[in-house]
Amino acid sequence: MAKNKLGVIVGSNRRESINRKLAQALAQLGGDAFDAKFLQIDDLPMYNQDNEQPVPAPVARFKSDIEASDALLFVTPEHSRSIPAVLKNAIDWGARPWGKTSWPGKPAAIIGTSGGAISTAVAQQHLRAVLGDLGLQVAGGEAYIQFKPELIDAQGNVTDESVRKFLKAFIDQFAAFAARFTDKRVSRAA
Numbered sequence: 001m002a003k004n005k006l007g008v009i010v011g012s013n014r015r016e017s018i019n020r021k022l023a024q025a026l027a028q029l030g031g032d033a034f035d036a037k038f039l040q041i042d043d044l045p046m047y048n049q050d051n052e053q054p055v056p057a058p059v060a061r062f063k064s065d066i067e068a069s070d071a072l073l074f075v076t077p078e079h080s081r082s083i084p085a086v087l088k089n090a091i092d093w094g095a096r097p098w099g100k101t102s103w104p105g106k107p108a109a110i111i112g113t114s115g116g117a118i119s120t121a122v123a124q125q126h127l128r129a130v131l132g133d134l135g136l137q138v139a140g141g142e143a144y145i146q147f148k149p150e151l152i153d154a155q156g157n158v159t160d161e162s163v164r165k166f167l168k169a170f171i172d173q174f175a176a177f178a179a180r181f182t183d184k185r186v187s188r189a190a
């Protein structure tokens with residue numbers, strides 16, 4: 001049976017991003033349900049309404065990547081108790097030009113990691129509000145991962161068994177949620 005296409009959006013442009021490592025681990029754990037594609041956001045220009053007609057080429061690519069995704073996974077750091085500017089910039093481009101938003105109806109999940117004790121809790125609340133406003137179908141539940149240097153190895157394996165089980169349940173639940181919005185994995189009741 002065809003797998004749903006998962007667009008993975010990492011809210012960091014850092015080479016050694018811990019959120020990218022978490023996203024890679026999740027893509028691996030969800031591999032039986034999803035074909036994951038990481039959507040590039042670090043080459044998008046700073047949003048400017050003057051530059052919408054036509055949108056710059058990287059923006060056109062990003063919007064078409066969103067539209068081709070059956071579901072979207074947001075894996076984000078927290079910057080000063082909100083989402084990083086690079087992520088908000090990408091979200092704004094995805095919503096524009098007026099009348100050509102790429103977001104509505106896409107099932108989405110939110111997760112993030114930092115070294116802090118409350119991890120990315122506040123950024124995730126902000127992101128949930130933004131995505132709700134844009135008409136995405138955001139899965140319920142909360143997932144905050146406190147990152148430790150050895151948590152995810154170079155191959156994307158989660159080394160702590162309890163965290164691995166938690167992340168596997170998270171991605172499996174999201175796969176089931178996303179399948180409600182497509183007809184690829186479950187048949188809809190008549």
Ligand SMILES: Cc1cc2nc3c(=O)[nH]c(=O)nc-3n(C[C@H](O)[C@H](O)[C@H](O)COP(=O)(O)O)c2cc1C
Pocket residue numbers: 012013014016017018019020077078079080081082113114115116118119120
């Ligand atoms: C500008 C800035 C603000 C930050 N603010 C927070 C914060 O509010 N909460 C938090 O837990 N970590 C915060 N951090 C630390 C990040 O969690 C840490 O840099 C983490 O590695 C970012 O994720 P990344 O590696 O995926 O980019 C901040 C980092 C930066 C650069």
